[in-house]
Amino acid sequence: MNIINKVTLRHLKENKRRTLVTIVGVIISVAMIMAVSTLAVSFQDLLIRQQIANQGEWHVLFKDTNGKQAQSIKGNEAIKTLAVSKSEGYARLPDSKERPYLHVQRFDENGLKQFPVTALKGRLPAAENELILSQRALDSGGFTANVGDTVTLELGTRMRDGKVQTQSDTLVIGGDGPAETLEEITPKIYTIVGIMEHPSWEGYFAPGYTALGYVELSSLTDEEVFDSIAVFKNVNRSMLDRSLAIAKENDIKKVEHNRDLLRYYGVSGNEHVTTTLYSLAGIIMLVILVGAVSLIYNAFAISVSERSRHLGMLASVGATKRQKRNSVFFEGAVIGLISIPLGILAGLAGIGTTFLFLNSFIEGALNITQKLHLVVTPMSLAAAVLISILTIFVSTYLPARRASKIAAIDAIRQSHDIKLTGKKIKTSKLVRNIFGMEAEIGLKNLKRNRKRYRATLFSLIISIVLFLSVSFFTQNLERSADMSEANLSYDIQIYGNNKGGLEEIIPLTNVEGVTESSLLQTMYLNTRVELEKLPPLLRENAEGDSSLTEDGYLYGIELYGLERNNFISYAEEVGADTGDFLDTANVPAIVIDSTSFQDYESRKIIESKTILAKEGEKLDVYYVSDDDGTEQMLSKIEIKKMTNVLPMGAFGGGLGNLQIIVPDYVFQTLINSGTEKLVQNYAYMNSSDPMKTQDVLNEAKPSNVYIYNVHEQRQRSQQMILFMSVFTYGFIALISLISIANILNTISTSIALRKREFAMLRSVGMTPKGFNKMINYESFFYGSNALLYGLPISLVIMYLIHLSLNNTFEYQFQLPIKSILFVVLALFLIVGAAMLYSIGKIKKGNIIDGLKQENV
Structure with missing residues (x-):
């Protein structure tokens, strides 16, 4: 070690307080950099593990393959593992409350490992005549079976308009279009070997409850069609092209990428999550660097000022500019050698402790089942070390240059400061x-x-x-x-379609724990509004809009029919005279005159008036006929009161939409053969214990009624x-x-x-x-x-x-x-x-x- 560096070390030892404060400052800076980089990597790992837990571990799905193609894919050097999946068909469940089918799907051993399947009773299937049932199929599907039972299922293929329907295709029974049918029905005998948790990867609107069977890849012939599910060895951008090349080589027409999982690796076409994650980490690191550079720079700048006479005396006995400059760099290196390792350990300890705290409520906050793990990759560690070194270098560069320029006479006389x-x-x-x-x-x-x-x-x-x-x-x-x-003012929403009517919903509002409820019927209609009555924001863009005709600007109407007692309370709240709503012939109504909405072009949330009308005016209301698609006059609605207060359950719309509230007895007068299909029924309620109330409602509700827990x-x-x-x-x-x-x-x-x-x-x-x-x-x-x-x-x-x-x-x-x-x-x-x-x-x-x- 040369004499300059020895003098530098001695100076650091003699100024223990300043040296200690500088070291502590650098440790804090390095700890924060390490914590942020570790947080980004750990959170990415959490998202990957959670996606695998929800939807299974797979990267590419090769659809409609045969045995020869599957064996070729399995032998490709880029493939880590290959699972196969084959749909056996659907069996009707006549007693089901929600879904009409039981869907039998067979996996091989890899498939049962890669997709999350948790056996509550019994075991997983290991032979082709064995099944494991979803607990939900027993609870809500009306299917009766125990572990060890032998059952016969009438399995068929779902068809609609000549096309085969899969689990991802929406269920259609009745309606205006062609209804789906169950065809090619074949009886099959299975032994129930287990009961499993409801699969998280089963779609929310899947038409059938899942039952899993077993299949061996070697038993599948070239005539059988099934799906091959691949996990690649290396998850990078090239795997997307590689998967398409494999499909082309084997003449496979349909390829699906697991973009929900791949985007968390940062290799899919949609990389917004990864980009956001690392951008946020980068911004935070930049803020940290500004504070760290300021701290360390000031420490070294003052150090140079304090040592200026020493440096000047060294210059008088022959120290070169380079030696003086390097003495400051050496001081930075010594500080770094002490601070960076300690900072990295402190950062890992700090973020690890934070994870232990967060894991206690992370499931409720993010609706996930996985825990945050402390993940340290070579890249995150290297990034923290390099950024810390760069920070110290930037902090010492200017003081080092200043030190190199100190002249001997000026330094000894202190005339430069x-x-x-x-x-x-x-x-x-x-x-x-x-x-x-x-x-x-x-x-x-x-x-x-x-x-x-x-x-x-x-x-x-x-x-x-x-x-x-x-x-x-x-x-x-x-x-x-x-x-x-x-801004929802209720805890639970109940929805029933127009076929169900309020008669099925009303009893549900009286279950245990409900403290307040509101019954609503809705209908979507149209009206025409004169140009001068449009709010300024809408009028600016009305010219040239296809919605503007000689009769006025086309408005959408959300008509709400509020139960009598609820309406009286609401009318009193907004200052309306309840006596004005007794004459049903004039269709008296309350109109919401302001709204807050998101403009999707500017992506801003904006407040505006809905219409520049006055109380006492009337609106011509139309509905669209199902027969020929033309507008049919329904009635005139008289505006009795204008307010910005919405009743429980009603939502504000955007520009060009009106929310109109009438009593239920007025609403009934507007229902005819043309509008009855437009009616939807809702109930909104508050509860002293929303979670318990939801459980009670789930047990009591009929199959065509749906419940949404807003409180949760x-x-x-x-x-x-x-x-x-x-x-x-x-x-x-x-x-x-x-x-x-x-x-x-x-x-x-x-x-x-x-x-x-x-x-x-x-x-x-x-x-x-x-x-x-x-x-x-x-x-x-x-x-x-x-x-x-x-x-x-x-x-x-x-x-x-x-x-x-x-x-x-x-x-x-x-x-x-x-x-x-x-x-x-x-x-x-x-x-x-x-x-x-x-x-x-x-x-x-x-x-x-x-x-x-x-x-x-």
Whole structure:
């Protein structure tokens, strides 16, 4: 080791406090970088494992293959494993509450492993005459069987309009189009060997409950048609082309890629999730780097100033520019060698502890079953190390260049830092008159050493900008999440089609736990509105629109028929006279006159009037005939009241749509042979225990009634916001640590370098009271100037964040007053505490020793 590096090491040992603060700052920076990179990789791993748990592990599905083609695919060097799947057909379930069929599907051994199948009783099938049934087929399908039973299933092929229907094809029975039929029915005998959980990979609208059988690839002939499901050895972009090449080689016409899984690997055509994940990680790392570079740069800049006389003396005895520059780089390397390993360990420990906490409620927040695992890849580790090295290098580059330019005479005389010309240190008389002589001395000191003052001020400004930017982003993220959730005032929704009617829904509103309910019938109709009655936003684009004719602009109407008692309560709430709605001949109605909607072109949420009509006006209402598709006049509706309040269960529409509310007895007068098919029936209810109420409803409801638990979804949304807040506020806490370490390190070191100055002031009679007054003014001057620059910069960044979020959510920019007040208070407290702590140590020192100090 050369003499320059030995001097550098000695300097680091003698300045233990500054060295320790710098090391701690770098450790925090490296820990955050490592935590963010690990978080991105771990979250990607979670998404991959969850997708496999839900839909099975497969990359490419080769449809309608035969035995020869399957063997060829299996032997390809790019294929890791190959599973086969064959549909045996559908058996009718006459007693089913939901789905009319039992679907028998056979997997080979690999298929039963790759697709999530969990046996609740018994075992998985191992022979071609064995079946494992879904528990849901027993509970809701009306199928009766126990483990060990032998059953005969009448299996057939679902056909519609001459085409074979699969599990992914929507069930069609009756309706306007051709109905599906079950054809080529063949009886088959099976032994029930197990009962399994409902398969998560079974589609929500699948027409049949799943029953799994077993098949051997070797037993399938070239005449049989089945699906070959491949897992590739290497998941990368080339596998997409490779799979198509395999299909071409084997004359396979249909190929499907598991894009839901592949996109989490970042190799599918739709890479938005991966891009978003790594973009967010990149943005967070950039913010971390700004704070880290500021902290480390100031530490090394002050170090160079402190060592300037040593460097000058080394230059006087022959040290070259390169040696002086390298001494600063060497100092950075020593700090890095200590800090980077410790930072990586600290980052892994911190994110690992966070995962343990999050895993306790992650299932509810994200509706997933997998846990977050701490995943460290060579790439994430290398990225953290390289970014940390780059951060230290950037932080030391400018101080190193400055060190190389220090001339021997200037360094020994300290003339390169200290500015003693009258013009440079001139201060206003107001400072002395208002704050006293001590304040003037403090201000002159800041002016005489501008480089040190600017380094400290820059540190404070960066801290303000970092904290306010991140806290503003977090607050707006939560606000956007709240806006994205529909403001629903009920816990449970019940839906029944027009065939069911309200008579099947009404009894469900009286089950145990229901505290409030509302019955609604809806019908979608049309009306024509004059151009002058259109709201400004709609009128601007109405010209040339095909919806505008001589009769007016075509509006869609959502007509709501509210149960009598519910309507009376609603009418009183909006200030309408209930007596106005007794005359059914005039079809009296309440019209919603404002709406909030998402504009899909600008992707913004916008508020607007729906129609510029007045109470007492009438609207001609039409419906579209099923016979010839023409508009048929239904009735005139009289506007009795206009309001922006929606009843429970009603939704606001976009421009060109009206929500009209009438009592149920008025609604019934509008139902005829042409409109009866348009009627849909709903019930909305609040419950003291929504989860328990849902269970009761599921047991009591008929098959043509559907239940949606809004409360459960609302809870998950709130948990998701909490989940995000853990990371964002944890990030704010770590940013705050960097900022505080930055301020403490910069100010305390700056004060420590002024020992001689303070000793001189004490030697000429400055009292402790005057000393404190000078320091208080300097603290105020640092804080006020930092706020003078930091707040405007922060406001600009916050407004840019607001504009970015406004691409999706349109709301007014609001200053984060609480965050700003917190920053102002915290800044003065931290600066004042740092100054007083440093001065307290200097005051304890001997005046003679202070005057002997050689550094500035």
